[in-house]
Amino acid sequence: MNLASHLSAKCAAGILLFTAACSSNMPESGDPNPPIATKINVPANSTMAQIRNRGSITIGTKFDQPMFGLKNPATGKPEGFDVEIAKLVAAKLGIPANRIEWVETASANREQFVQQHRADAVIATYRITDNRKRLINFAGPYYIAGQSLMVKTGNSAGIHGPDDLAGKDVCTVEGSESSTTIRKVAPAADVVLFDSFSKCADALGNGQVQAVTTDDTILAGLRSLDPDGFELVGTPFTNEPYGIGIAKGREDFVRFVNGALQQSFDDGEWAAAWNRTAGKILGPAHAPPNLDSH
Numbered sequence: 271m272n273l274a275s276h277l278s279a280k281c282a283a284g285i286l287l288f289t290a291a292c293s294s295n296m297p298e299s300g301d302p303n304p305p306i307a308t309k310i311n312v313p314a315n316s317t318m319a320q321i322r323n324r325g326s327i328t329i330g331t332k333f334d335q336p337m338f339g340l341k342n343p344a345t346g347k348p349e350g351f352d353v354e355i356a357k358l359v360a361a362k363l364g365i366p367a368n369r370i371e372w373v374e375t376a377s378a379n380r381e382q383f384v385q386q387h388r389a390d391a392v393i394a395t396y397r398i399t400d401n402r403k404r405l406i407n408f409a410g411p412y413y414i415a416g417q418s419l420m421v422k423t424g425n426s427a428g429i430h431g432p433d434d435l436a437g438k439d440v441c442t443v444e445g446s447e448s449s450t451t452i453r454k455v456a457p458a459a460d461v462v463l464f465d466s467f468s469k470c471a472d473a474l475g476n477g478q479v480q481a482v483t484t485d486d487t488i489l490a491g492l493r494s495l496d497p498d499g500f501e502l503v504g505t506p507f508t509n510e511p512y513g514i515g516i517a518k519g520r521e522d523f524v525r526f527v528n529g530a531l532q533q534s535f536d537d538g539e540w541a542a543a544w545n546r547t548a549g550k551i552l553g554p555a556h557a558p559p560n561l562d563s564h
């Protein structure tokens with residue numbers, strides 16, 4: 271059984287070890303959805319006014335990444351920290367969560383979704399890089415992850431960092447920074463590429479590869495589906511500042527989203543969003559990043 275169907279089966283059977291993987295993300299008390307702004311002053315003809323007139327916002331995110339963007343089979347909607355960040359931004363535009371249109375984006379097609387306006391924003395464990403900045407804008411960062419390594423429990427191949435990967439099959443995803451980085455830091459590794467990280471976890475589980483490499487956040491989420499089967503090894507070897515992809519020409523929306531992020535950093539909504547999603551496995555929120563840092 272692969273990880274995706276394994277997850278649905280666990281949810282259906284109600285034997286989840288980690289509630290974050292298929293709960294509705296309800297905190298102990300109260301409504302998890304951020305308050306919807308009512309007094310909104312946005313210039314006519316701005317990107318914000320266009321979205322408000324439409325009455326809905328389209329967000330690209332992952333659908334197979336536990337803790338960040340994972341589709342709940344019961345509701346058909348994604349859940350996780352990236353999803354909560356999208357809800358925060360939408361709420362500041364006066365758009366409730368049920369007016370968000372979710373589209374699934376993979377590592378390799380995020381720029382296209384933004385450039386072709388198929389998503390107003392892509393929030394998908396998406397590293398801000400200079401190459402990507404040539405094609406699109408980024409708001410944020412709203413989190414800093416780091417690339418790491420996951421192996422099968424027991425670590426029989428003795429992998430503790432990129433230096434141990436020579437001649438080993440290491441899985442990552444095409445179009446991700448993880449694939450660019452691993453070729454640089456472990457040039458003698460045999461890199462196996464799939465289109466999603468959940469497929470890499472399946473390949474690790476069935477012995478097709480000896481390691482999976484990507485952000486520690488993503489690896490921890492995949493491990494949460496099989497905590498006895500996988501372990502993270504070594505220490506993170508990159509900084510992955512997560513940004514929100516927005517089309518060129520929509521600089522007004524970048525400023526608006528940065529304002530929404532800063533407000534959520536200041537009023538504690540960002541930390542609460544973390545704590546009810548990824549924080550359940552990665553621990554309580556630390557200080558938010560500095561928006562001017564990337």
Ligand code: GLU
Nearest residue numbers: 377395396397446447510
């Ligand atoms: N953060 C990296 C990136 O944006 C890897 C994770 C991903 O592809 O979603 O490329």
